[in-house]
Amino acid sequence: MKIIGKLLLALALLALATGAMAGTLEKVQQSGELVLGVSEGVAGFSAPDSNGKWAGFDVDMGHAVAAAVLKNADAIKFVPLASKQKIVAVSSGQVDLSRGTTWTMKRDCKQGVDFTVVLFYDGQGLMVKKSLGVTKATELDGASVAVVSGTTSELNVADFARANNIKLETVVFESKKEAFNAYVAGRTDAFTTDVSQLASLRAGAANPGEHIILPETFSKEPLSPFVRHGDQQWKDLVTWVLFGLIEAEEKGITQANVLDMKAKSQDPAVQRLLGATGDVGSFVGLDNDWLVRAIQAVGNYGEMYDRSFGPKTALNIPRGHNNLWTKGGLIYAMPIR
């Protein structure tokens, strides 16, 4: 049961030595593997593929960090964590890095974790059956909604109802699958979670065509990988590996041409990025090929996105906010220099 998992986490926190923890970078390099917190299976983000290998956007993020730090993109130990567990798992040091989750003030300031870079701008939305004839969320007055517990979904949907003066009956489930099944079985009129996950579940439904995702989103869900609070070196490292992947897309560096670009590019920014000149790798305690390895492992940000969410995937989520700032999106890397 999940309750037992939570208890174990709490116990882990109880049993920790009071002394300061060793640096995560040192720990990862010594053990030779990165402990990555993933979901319990959300298609597109992190889920085991048909061969039982973890795949998805967050998994690629982990591969990039492992490649930069350990020179081996596959040196990862995957720890599936329920929504409720992920924060404590990171703050207690059980995992070194966690899949993206919503960056909120309380989590950042009061929950013992630090966020790195927003890799996916998400928002909570509603899915209904086409046959219901609803086109806007505000038309759902009096409807019932299936919600998954363990996140802020209940709070957001209640706030939305209060703000728009409509009544929504929520039925809260522990697991996403049960909530979605109840919605499909007709127990509720609608189903709510983050839009990316709605798309993920719809792709796996018996008849994807019968469900529509309503246009409104009623929360900001900036999903950012996060690390333990108080380990500045490790936080910097993860942050700049991720910025590097974004910068690579902006500069047109891809998985295929990265070595070529390193050898031939005349752009000083590209030269610094790929370690042809300068020593930015040492800023985060790594060698100068850190980003070359990361890009060789997973490609640039855009390639990572397309592999998990692009038009060729079942999810097919348009880039939208997740496009580069130069193309009207919000994805923006701080200058690497």
Place this chain on the structure above:
Amino acid sequence: MQAFRLKEQLVPILTQTLVVGAILYVALLLFQNTQANLEARNIASGFGFLSVESGMPINDSLLAYAPADTYGRAFLVGIVNTLFVSALSIVLATALGVLVGVARVSANWLVARLAAVYVELFRNIPLLLTLFFCYSTLLAFLPAPRQSLSPLAGVFINNRGVFAPRPHWLDGMGWVVLALGLAAIGAVLLARRSKRLRDETGRGLPAGWISLGLIAGLPTLAYFLAGRPIDFDVPTLHGFNFKGGMVLRPEFTALLTGLVLYTAAFIGENVRSGIQSVDKGQLDAAKALGLRPGSIMRKVILPQTLRVCIPATTNDYTSLVKNSSLAVAIGYPDMVSIGGTIIGQNDQAIEVIGLWMAVYLTINLVLSLGMNWCNAKVRLVER
């Protein structure tokens, strides 16, 4: 001699004090360590969050509750829901369990076999699967709101629940309540009188029937005399669903059904073993006295089974209370479900887990205490 005995007692007392002291010391260390760890990681701790507005919706509550209420209130709603579903399940599971236990030892081959199949089926399937089965069966068989079944006027059954008219008390309802109270007192007096008559003369009054007449008749009479002081709020289909009236949601129904079916299988076995523990001579003696089979079971056998049943059934009751936490799986807002939401919004897992443990511990200790008291009452008294 006295001094020697004191010395003999002193050593165990000292060692025991030492052991208790050591345990307390370790507990204190753990507590301080946790506090220091939480502080070092800048993690919020303490129970201050209980007085903060929760913002979370709860669809099934026995108490008045709105998202603007506090986390403390929300958690209380969860506790009440847990208590309610547990208490109702205990009553129903006991009733069903006794029936099953009696059926298990029935002379009727078919009845005994059916009871055996029931027990083996539910005892050997994980409760979680039983719950999923109950819930998905309910959802699969019940129609959508627009195609509701309506077995009685004003009652609607669909996959959102069973909707029934909610009675509103108007002025004059006090008389009906008064009549009901009087009828109840009358029934108690009557039962005493009947018992005394039976002890003295061997023939009692038909107290059961007279009491039933009193309890049904007096309030009904008062109801009409007071001018029918009940108004009904009838549910009506409005938009997506029915509005008004009372509702029994499928989550609650499925949880109750699952818990009752599962626990009754265990209680049935307790009752069976209890019945089989009663000496056969008791049965023969009762037959020789000319009691009818029903009376033998009710007045001779079952009272004697309690000695064997109660300790085992106490375990089943406490398991039931703990099992009610599986409600989270099928969407019933029990204490664990609501606590889980609080953790999701707040991430103060340690505090909420502590509250869960404290509440379950309290419920089950009180339950055990009550059952131990019952056990002491039915113990064989040596004369």
